[in-house]
Amino acid sequence: MIPMEIDFILNGRAVTGKVSGNLLLADYLREHLDLKGAKIGCSRGACGSCTVLVNNIPIAACSYFAFQLDGKSVLTIEGLERDTTLHDLQQAFIEHAAFQCGYCTSGMILVLKAMLDHEPNPSRDTVVEWISSNICRCTGYAQIIAAAEAIIAMRANTGPTEAVS
Amino acid sequence: MSGAMRIVGVGLPRKDALEKVTGRVRYTADVDLPGMLHAKTLRSSRAHALIRSIDVTAAANAPGVRAVLTSKDVPSHYMAVYGYNIKDQPLVATDRVRYMGDIICAIAADTEEQAAAALALVSVAYDDLPVVATMEAALAADAPELFPEAPFGVVPGYGEGASAVMRPRKNVCYQFNYTTGPSSAFDVCDFVYEDVFRFSRMHHYHLEPFVTVASAREGRIEVWASNQNPFPLRKELARIFKVSESSVTVHVGTLGAGFGSKNNCKTEPVAVMLSLMTKRPVRFCLTMEENALTNTQHAAILKLKTGVMKDGILVARQSEILLDSGAYSDASPLVAEKAGYRIPGPYRWKHIDTACLCVMTNTAPAGPFRGFGGTQASWASESQLDMIARRLGLDPYDMRVKNMISLGEPFVPGESGMDSDLKEGLDLVCAEIGYHDKVKKPFFGKGISIGFKDGGGIKKAAQARVRILTNGDAIVNCSSVEMGQGIRTAMTQVVGEILQLPIERISAPAINTDHSPFCEGTNASSGVAVTGRAVAQAARDARQKVLDFAAMQLQCDASELSLENGVIVQGTGPNAQRHPMGPMVMGFYGGPGFEFTAEGFFMAPVDHRAPLESPCVFWEMGWGAAEVEVDIETGQVKVHKLVTSGDTGRSINPLVCKGQEDGAAVMGYGQAMFERMIYNDAGELLNIDPLIYRVPLAEDVPSHFVTITQQQGHGPGPFGAKGAGEATILPVASAIANAIEDAVGVRITELPITPERVLEALARKAKAELRS
Numbered sequence: 001m002i003p004m005e006i007d008f009i010l011n012g013r014a015v016t017g018k019v020s021g022n023l024l025l026a027d028y029l030r031e032h033l034d035l036k037g038a039k040i041g042c043s044r045g046a047c048g049s050c051t052v053l054v055n056n057i058p059i060a061a062c063s064y065f066a067f068q069l070d071g072k073s074v075l076t077i078e079g080l081e082r083d084t085t086l087h088d089l090q091q092a093f094i095e096h097a098a099f100q101c102g103y104c105t106s107g108m109i110l111v112l113k114a115m116l117d118h119e120p121n122p123s124r125d126t127v128v129e130w131i132s133s134n135i136c137r138c139t140g141y142a143q144i145i146a147a148a149e150a151i152i153a154m155r156a157n158t159g160p161t162e163a164v165s
Numbered sequence: 166m167s168g169a170m171r172i173v174g175v176g177l178p179r180k181d182a183l184e185k186v187t188g189r190v191r192y193t194a195d196v197d198l199p200g201m202l203h204a205k206t207l208r209s210s211r212a213h214a215l216i217r218s219i220d221v222t223a224a225a226n227a228p229g230v231r232a233v234l235t236s237k238d239v240p241s242h243y244m245a246v247y248g249y250n251i252k253d254q255p256l257v258a259t260d261r262v263r264y265m266g267d268i269i270c271a272i273a274a275d276t277e278e279q280a281a282a283a284l285a286l287v288s289v290a291y292d293d294l295p296v297v298a299t300m301e302a303a304l305a306a307d308a309p310e311l312f313p314e315a316p317f318g319v320v321p322g323y324g325e326g327a328s329a330v331m332r333p334r335k336n337v338c339y340q341f342n343y344t345t346g347p348s349s350a351f352d353v354c355d356f357v358y359e360d361v362f363r364f365s366r367m368h369h370y371h372l373e374p375f376v377t378v379a380s381a382r383e384g385r386i387e388v389w390a391s392n393q394n395p396f397p398l399r400k401e402l403a404r405i406f407k408v409s410e411s412s413v414t415v416h417v418g419t420l421g422a423g424f425g426s427k428n429n430c431k432t433e434p435v436a437v438m439l440s441l442m443t444k445r446p447v448r449f450c451l452t453m454e455e456n457a458l459t460n461t462q463h464a465a466i467l468k469l470k471t472g473v474m475k476d477g478i479l480v481a482r483q484s485e486i487l488l489d490s491g492a493y494s495d496a497s498p499l500v501a502e503k504a505g506y507r508i509p510g511p512y513r514w515k516h517i518d519t520a521c522l523c524v525m526t527n528t529a530p531a532g533p534f535r536g537f538g539g540t541q542a543s544w545a546s547e548s549q550l551d552m553i554a555r556r557l558g559l560d561p562y563d564m565r566v567k568n569m570i571s572l573g574e575p576f577v578p579g580e581s582g583m584d585s586d587l588k589e590g591l592d593l594v595c596a597e598i599g600y601h602d603k604v605k606k607p608f609f610g611k612g613i614s615i616g617f618k619d620g621g622g623i624k625k626a627a628q629a630r631v632r633i634l635t636n637g638d639a640i641v642n643c644s645s646v647e648m649g650q651g652i653r654t655a656m657t658q659v660v661g662e663i664l665q666l667p668i669e670r671i672s673a674p675a676i677n678t679d680h681s682p683f684c685e686g687t688n689a690s691s692g693v694a695v696t697g698r699a700v701a702q703a704a705r706d707a708r709q710k711v712l713d714f715a716a717m718q719l720q721c722d723a724s725e726l727s728l729e730n731g732v733i734v735q736g737t738g739p740n741a742q743r744h745p746m747g748p749m750v751m752g753f754y755g756g757p758g759f760e761f762t763a764e765g766f767f768m769a770p771v772d773h774r775a776p777l778e779s780p781c782v783f784w785e786m787g788w789g790a791a792e793v794e795v796d797i798e799t800g801q802v803k804v805h806k807l808v809t810s811g812d813t814g815r816s817i818n819p820l821v822c823k824g825q826e827d828g829a830a831v832m833g834y835g836q837a838m839f840e841r842m843i844y845n846d847a848g849e850l851l852n853i854d855p856l857i858y859r860v861p862l863a864e865d866v867p868s869h870f871v872t873i874t875q876q877q878g879h880g881p882g883p884f885g886a887k888g889a890g891e892a893t894i895l896p897v898a899s900a901i902a903n904a905i906e907d908a909v910g911v912r913i914t915e916l917p918i919t920p921e922r923v924l925e926a927l928a929r930k931a932k933a934e935l936r937s
Contacts, residue, residue: 035188036188036191036195037187037188037189038188039192039194039372039373039421040194040374041372041373041374041453042372042452042453042855043452043453043855044453044854044855044856045856046453046855046856047372047453047855049372076188077187077188078187078188080187081187086186086187090186090187093182093186094178094179094182094183094186095178096820097176097178097179097182097651097818097820097821097823097824099182099185099186099649100422100649100650100651100824100825100828101371101372101373101419101420101421101422101648101649102181102184102185102190102419102421102649103192103371103372103373103421103422104372105185105186105188106188109186127863128863128864128866129864131863132862132863132864132865135370135372135860135862136863137369137370137371137372137422137424137828137832137860138422138649138824138828139824139827139828140824140827140828140829140830140831140832140861140866140870140872141827141831141862141863141866142823142824142827142866142870142872143820143823143824143827144863145863
């Protein structure tokens with residue numbers, strides 16, 4: 001297959017890449033760009049372990065072609081930290097132990113990041129609706145929801161922190 | 166311990182927090198060795214067939230292919246079958262396949278895509294055999310025998326009243342029996358009730374697949390495995406490939422969960438064999454569909470005959486449990502032991518008689534699953550107890566309280582005493598759903614349940630090593646596998662409390678069987694209660710070595726000294742003198758410093774009077790309560806409130822414990838309401854696709870979902886801890902079924918509780934009422 005050249009923004013930096021037409025985004029990130037934070041769970045777009053944000057919308061990287069990135073912006077978990085400062089969602093996940101095995105965690109954090117960018121002050125039901133795109137087999141979701149609610153409450157008091165996009 | 170620094174009992178950030186929230190954590194699935202090949206396997210498309218021929222000629226010549234493995238490539242001196250106490254699963258299928266998913270052929274190629282493409286060129290000719298897809302079919306008189314020849318196996322030793330036999334009848338690989346008290350106890354009962362319950366089977370659905378990277382050459386095997394039990398795996402690989410056990414190295418880092426499945430051999434033998442054939446490292450990673458074909462929970466049919474007095478006093482229980490073990494025995498004999506042993510529940514009996522049979526079917530092999538037979542047993546036992554209470558006109562709460570064993574009372578003769586106050590737990594969950602409120606809304610109902618299992622494993626042994634470094638930093642070496650449950654965090658907290666050292670200064674490195682202390686395995690909720698005791702002992706002894714050394718340097722008695730954050734404190738109060746360890750250690754040992762190292766050991770006790778020859782380490786109790794509303798038009802059950810509770814004895818890290826209890830409860834909720842593997846009569850798994858197989862999502866969790874972590878303080882582990890992580894899966898399904906009967910007077914005896922089953926039960930009830 002003839003490789004195609006694509007231009008896109010990867011975690012805030014302009015990048016040019018060569019990808020074959022059948023290369024999946026998950027494999028492109030993990031095998032070609034060594035960004036292994038997106039995990040392969042089901043390879044069917046069902047579990048959400050491979051979630052990344054494309055133009056700030058959560059997508060399953062296992063069910064998306066790398067060439068589709070052309071002209072778009074992709075954020076992976078590796079791009080969420082600013083320098084060495086954790087994003088407040090990452091901090092909240094730590095404080096609330098909102099993960100166990102950690103395989104779903106990159107995806108869950110990115111889904112919540114997109115949610116907060118779209119709906120800065122969501123209800124609990126909205127949180128539940130957004131994270132229901134992804135499966136966590138370990139936590140029963142309560143501590144993930146608690147982490148999200150803590151961020152929402154904190155931001156309501158202090159105003160939104162810088163959003164990485 | 167009463168140090169100034171509180172470490173145990175605090176919800177500290179987990180040790181793996183930073184690497185997990187940043188995506189930097191690496192799992193076995195991420196291991197990438199230079200020159201590594203990729204394996205894929207051809208799996209049987211038939212549920213039961215003889216293999217007439219396999220043609221791999223085209224596949225062997227396909228691009229990128231480095232090795233093609235079928236049974237004829239396995240050297241005859243290998244013992245190429247595996248399993249727990251029965252070795253019946255071949256490395257690759259030999260003369261026959263026993264389920265859709267049996268591995269027939271494996272290919273190692275430069276890429277996974279090339280391996281998959283080559284597999285498409287393999288042709289297999291089958292001679293179909295009759296399929297037994299269900300336990301009823303397997304036990305039928307004219308059923309075909311899945312194993313015409315008896316596989317190698319052993320029956321472990323049992324204590325008072327317990328026994329087992331292999332192959333007691335056709336298509337049953339193992340039967341466990343337990344009896345205590347005279348069967349004449351049934352004769353004095355006012356009533357004897359017989360009820361049958363059915364339990365569906367779930368897929369573990371761990372997100373990190375079964376995966377192994379193997380690097381092997383003649384006489385030397387090294388594997389990176391996503392496996393809960395590195396040491397038994399080492400032993401098994403040495404046995405299969407005929408190498409010395411010391412020539413096998415198993416590396417285990419962080420697991421993307423397991424829920425019981427990642428035990429014994431799964432992907433390891435094929436990866437090792439292909440690596441031996443190619444002399445290259447081989448990665449063998451399954452898809453989610455293949456995970457479901459590799460190991461599952463046990464479906465079950467549980468027949469209970471229970472004798473009671475009219476005042477609700479339990480007298481005698483006879484039970485027969487059939488476990489659908491699938492095509493290979495895997496851990497089924499051990500699950501049978503536990504399901505059979507736990508079926509009486511935490512109550513007093515004059516007579517117990519149990520038989521639990523592992524029935525072989527042409528479906529995926531069943532094995533260990535969170536709850537380990539206890540989930541099946543609690544579903545049936547707690548459902549029937551409730552039914553009997555209602556038949557006798559008693560409150561199910563009163564009936565439980567009347568019969569439950571007290572704190573300290575042995576479950577059966579020779580067993581450990583109960584180490585939770587059962588009523589205390591029951592009252593907590595009852596209060597949370599308002600169980601005793603008298604107002605009853607139409608179509609609303611409340612149900613309760615007490616889940617029950619022994620925890621900590623049988624004759625389980627673990628060693629640990631704690632090393633205190635020059636400046637007081639510490640390393641804890643132990644082989645409890647971190648699979649999400651937070652065990653590495655818990656271990657550092659135990660060590661931190663004893664050494665009075667912040668956990669930031671303590672590391673708990675990944676496991677390497679060449680260096681790490683022996684541990685039988687990470688299962689049976691044994692991490693804290695078994696391995697944790699070895700860790701605590703090692704920490705105390707290492708601390709003592711530091712204090713003895715310091716006493717020698719300071720020319721005082723060690724009893725005058727304490728250790729705090731790497732500082733030797735001499736005396737107490739404002740006049741205490743503080744000596745940092747570093748200068749003192751280097752002053753004696755020189756610039757490179759030193760390590761004060763101690764070993765710890767714990768083994769679950771062995772006692773022939775205990776039925777399983779090992780009085781249980783701790784009791785893992787799970788209380789549950791539910792409030793439901795039943796729509797009698799549609800059969801839909803809405804669970805308004807779900808409350809579960811476990812007793813950790815003492816939570817080493819309360820946040821981690823809560824997460825375990827939440828997760829187990831939601832897993833139980835999925836099983837109760839919708840989650841199941843669906844097989845047809847041809848032995849085909851119909852909902853294998855992850856898009857169709859349904860596990861609980863956040864939106865499925867009841868809006869009023871509460872877990873209450875009790876810390877009753879009676880645990881045998883460090884600081885009074887017990888194990889955790891399985892308790893709250895146990896009571897959920899029965900609490901919901903009990904609530905449904907309370908709501909609309911019908912009893913659901915089969916999981917999951919689908920609207921169809923509720924409607925059928927309502928229709929049966931309406932018909933019966935019409936007749937009377």
